[in-house]
Amino acid sequence: MKLKLYNTLGRKKEIFEPLHAPNVGMYVCGPTVYGDGHLGHARPAITFDILFRFLTHLGYKVRYVRNITDVGHLENDADSGEDKIAKKARVDQVEPMEVVQHYLNRYHKAMEELNVLPPSIEPHASGHIIEQIEFTEKIIQAGFAYESEGSVYFDVEKYNNSHHYGILSGRNIDEMLETTRELDGQSEKRRSVDFALWKKASPEHIMRWNSPWSEGFPGWHLECSAMGTKYLGEEFDIHGGGMDLMFPHHECEIAQSTAALGKKTVQYWMHNNMITINGQKMGKSLGNFITLEEFFTGNHPLLTQAFSPMTVRFFILQAHYRSTVDFSSEALQASDKGLSRLMEGYARLQKLKASDTSSIETSGLRAKCEEAMCDDLNTPIVIAHLFDAMKAINLAYDGKANISEIDLNELKSVYQLFIVDLLGLKTENQASGTNEAYKKAIDLLLNMRMEAKQNKDWVTSDKIRNELTAFGFEIKDSKDGFEWKI
């Protein structure tokens, strides 16, 4: 079965064929670390984590680069905006790199909690100033950039004469040129569509480096071109990021790389859709975002309860990555319950006893799940298949069906592969399993309750159950015993 991925270039699903199998190069735009990560940041991280895991499963040797933007990302437009990191540093009265380190640590912690695997390389823009200067020089040499008062700008109109600026986003550059030509009065840029490769620093600008043109800093779009080619080569397989980065960021990246290298650098462009809240994009500028930490603690007016990192992950995976997914506390609660049931089924599967014959059909599950993954990472379909199979597990668990050893092992293997290895869902860290004495104490209490029940001493029986429930335990009676979890 062949993996098909939706390529934004061309806007259709294409069979994925790496340039240099078994090696795959993948670059994903990471965060600008000037604030806490929110639900929107979890989407690309999880989406491309799934792709990373699946490509690895298919036998590819993946080099996954996810950058950290810690310089050059300006607020407002490229002419007048302040660097986001520098602004935060000024406001908080700390070093810019303290801002970066603080939020990067928190980002890493959140990613770990979401069970997002770390990328192979996580380069910082500020650590690649030399590469970015060299990249700018290449673009100047190729004739697609000009210097103006110590800054360097990409000449979009000239580039568009021989190439296609707008190839990714579908933008019509001629119209943009028409509508903006008159508005440009005294700007140092020739056209307002031109974008900065290097910016001369104003006197109060803290983050600055030497360059052939001025003491300044690199433009935002440049880091991805420079670091992508440095670690993955002048041509590599996959570039991912949020849909909101398609224009101008990725469009500019394509222009820069094509201008400097004279070739198509990225083969497959992939974009995850947005998370919305009341139908609107969740984002910093709208101020309607909920940070990941707030999800994990439940400390936000829109949240009715805390949601575990795995619930957030499952919630995101229940929608296809190219669809918007609308946040609501109600939707997350549904995911929370669904996930519990799925993980319960997974736990029960481990306890099933094999019979001589099978009375349930489980074959084909692996193929169906793989087919869904191969169809542009259709995780909601994978999850639907896993839920289907769970009915069989529960029937067997209740003794209403039999399963042979071969089928049981296959089912265990498939569940392990898709739930744990590929979807990256893990059982929540529980006290159980770590502390034997503690578990035995609870078992003892519940055994006493069993005795009380046999003696029809409902007062004692209910007292034990109710008080344990009040402590946060969940007690379930089964046919010939009990189960509990916290």
Place this chain on the structure above:
RNA sequence: GGUUCGUUAGCCAAGUGGUUAGGCACCGGUCUGCAAAACCGUUUACGGCGGUUCGAAUCCGCCACGAACCUCCA
């Protein structure tokens, strides 16, 4: 205004020419001392109007509504 994409039941969300998607909730039943859990069954759909077709939620056209991007955003 331009570009791109949506609109599927109470909620979330797949599917994209013919066959029950799935989850959550609801309802009925089995089980239970009572619950919970589990299992079985069941209800509510494809924005509107045309067209193509033996057949359209799916393809085409028009309309309505909504979103993202065109400033920074994952």
